[in-house]
Amino acid sequence: MLMLLVGMVAFRLFQQSDRSFRDQNLIVEMQQNVRAVATQIADELKMGGQNVPIYNSRFDSAPLEAAQMILNGSDGSRILFRSGVTNVNGRSTGPPLAFPIGAPATLTNVSNAAAFQAALGAVPPPGRFVYIYGKTQNLWSWVRAEVTAISTTLNTIAVTPAQSGTMGTTFTAPVSVSLEEAISYRLNGDAILRGVVTNFSSLTSPTMSESTIGENFTGLQFAYFDRNDNAITPNTLANRAQVWRVDITAVGQTSRNLTNGTRPTFAMTVRAFPRNAGVE
Structure with a gap:
C-alpha cells in the first residue's frame, strides 16, 4: 500500500511538472511569435519610401497621390505603404x-x-x-x-x-x-496578412496579393504621428503626407488553452521611423 501511495504521488508530481512545462512552452511560443511579426512589420516600415522620389516630390506645389509613401486605405487596423523591398x-x-x-x-x-x-x-x-x-x-x-x-x-x-x-x-x-512597389499589413480573423502589390493601376485602391505571416493574433493596431509627435488620422492625402512615425501594436495569444483552461495574451508595441520620410 505504501509503494502504491508513493507511486501515485510521484505520478501526480510528474503530471504537474509536465503541464507546467507545456504551459511555459506555449507562453514562450506566443511571445516569440508576437515579437517576430511586430519586428518584421517595423523593419519594413523603416524602409518605407525607398525607391520613391521623395526628395524630388518636395518641390511639388502640393502633395500628390502618385508619390506618397503612406497609401490610401491606411487606418488604425491596416497599413499600406510604398517601399522598394526588392531594391530594383x-x-x-x-x-x-x-x-x-x-x-x-x-x-x-x-x-x-x-x-x-x-x-x-x-x-x-x-x-x-x-x-x-x-x-x-x-x-x-x-x-x-x-x-x-x-x-x-x-x-x-x-x-x-x-x-x-x-x-x-x-x-x-x-x-x-x-x-514601384508597395506592402500592406492587416489582421484577418486570427491571422496577420502581408500583401504585395500586383496591380497599381488604381492609385487609391491597388490590387494586393496577400499571404499569412503569423497566426493566433487577437489585435493589430497602427498609430500615426507627424514630426512634432502629434497624432494623425491618415484619412486624407494631406494627412498621409505628414506621417513621420508609426507605432505598431501586435497582440497574440497562445495557440491553445493552458492547463487552467485559459488562453493568455501578449502585447508588444514597436515604433518605426520610415527613414525616407525625413528626406528634405
Whole structure:
C-alpha cells in the first residue's frame, strides 16, 4: 500500500511538472511569435519610401497621390505603404529625357535592365510602374510611368507616363529609374496578412496579393504621428503626407488553452521611423 501511495504521488508530481512545462512552452511560443511579426512589420516600415522620389516630390506645389509613401486605405487596423523591398533601380542616360504624360516612350541605356526584367518579365503584367526622376530646368521632378516592355538585349524599358510632379517632365541630365512597389499589413480573423502589390493601376485602391505571416493574433493596431509627435488620422492625402512615425501594436495569444483552461495574451508595441520620410 505504501509503494502504491508513493507511486501515485510521484505520478501526480510528474503530471504537474509536465503541464507546467507545456504551459511555459506555449507562453514562450506566443511571445516569440508576437515579437517576430511586430519586428518584421517595423523593419519594413523603416524602409518605407525607398525607391520613391521623395526628395524630388518636395518641390511639388502640393502633395500628390502618385508619390506618397503612406497609401490610401491606411487606418488604425491596416497599413499600406510604398517601399522598394526588392531594391530594383538603375539609371538611364537617354535619349529621350522628356516624358510627356500619355505619350509612349522608351528609356534607353538603362543600367540594371536585367533586374527590372527579373522582377516583371520581358512583357510585364498590367499595372506595374516605374519612377523616373532627376534634375529639370525647374529644380527637380519625377514621372510615374507604366511599364510595357523590357529588353535586356537593348537595355531598354518601354513605358507610358501616367503622372508627374509639378516641376515638369523634361529632364536635363541622366535620370534615376526605380520599380514601384508597395506592402500592406492587416489582421484577418486570427491571422496577420502581408500583401504585395500586383496591380497599381488604381492609385487609391491597388490590387494586393496577400499571404499569412503569423497566426493566433487577437489585435493589430497602427498609430500615426507627424514630426512634432502629434497624432494623425491618415484619412486624407494631406494627412498621409505628414506621417513621420508609426507605432505598431501586435497582440497574440497562445495557440491553445493552458492547463487552467485559459488562453493568455501578449502585447508588444514597436515604433518605426520610415527613414525616407525625413528626406528634405
